[in-house]
Amino acid sequence: ASATAVAAATVASTTAQWLRDSPRFPAFVAPGRPRVLVVTGSSPRRCSDPDGEHLLLRAFKNKADYCRVHGFDIFYNTAVLDTELSGFWSKLPLLRTLMLAHPETELLWWVDSDVNFTDMLFEPPWDKYAGHNLVLPGSEENVYTIKSWIGINAGSFIIRNCHWSLDLLDALARMGRTAPWGDKTFLESSYCLSGFWAYIVDRFEEMRRDSTTPPEPGRWPLTTHFMGCKPCGGDDSTYDAAWCRRSMERALNFGDDQILNLYGFKTLNTTAVRCVRNDTGGPLDAGDEELGRLLHRTFRAA
């Protein structure tokens, strides 16, 4: 056997052994409900635009809110773990390191710093991915027929903590063009795992107006990804900076409103908030199904 295959077998058996020895850290927290670690990060350097730091903070708060609501762990990285793989390549060595260090994590969900959650209630359909190791935002048509450059995206993807994934990360890190994907990859187009921001940001008012109570899951784009915007500075922004900035603010407020609403407040699309409910009588009696689900999560099966 090759050295890589031997190393692979060793890691696999060590992981299996660790899980057997650590019943308090199961990879599934309930039947059909995998333990999920959301992974994100940004450059170790300061933004050249000071406003960028503020946006990064708000974008991180958005992810922390989403993770708390759904009971996911979150890891924020600012280190360059491999000098050869810096910038947006840094997700590869990071994911690999986290997979090895956290055998209890079944799925890792990479989320770019410029991906914001805009549906705080929706949770990916985990059971649908049981036979797959990699879930990428995309559709067969856009990827294989139209071959659209925005047909696939690595800004938000879900990857299983398993040997196939470690091998894939190794192959990608070597920029191998022959990555063994095949059936183990799932192209997800039934919801916005990575929603292109320019198609979304002008529709928030319309979406809110048209939503029903209680809302049906998947009503709003799960994420709004500001690909091509460079809020932290740099000259390689594809889009007008003021348009990016304004749109980010709108997406962040849209997500934040869903959280503030749990506590009886709403934003006014500014930093000011307004009280919309008098909840002081019995905050634990939240009868509304949506509020109850967001405030008091239960580890339901997928």
Ligand code: UDP
């Ligand atoms: N990133 C990082 N460290 C860096 C630079 C980037 O962790 O030094 C991450 C960050 O989360 C960023 C992602 O890599 O969102 C991908 O870059 P970007 O979002 O700028 O690319 P785009 O989506 O615009 O193509």
Ligand code: MN
């Ligand atoms: Mn991005």
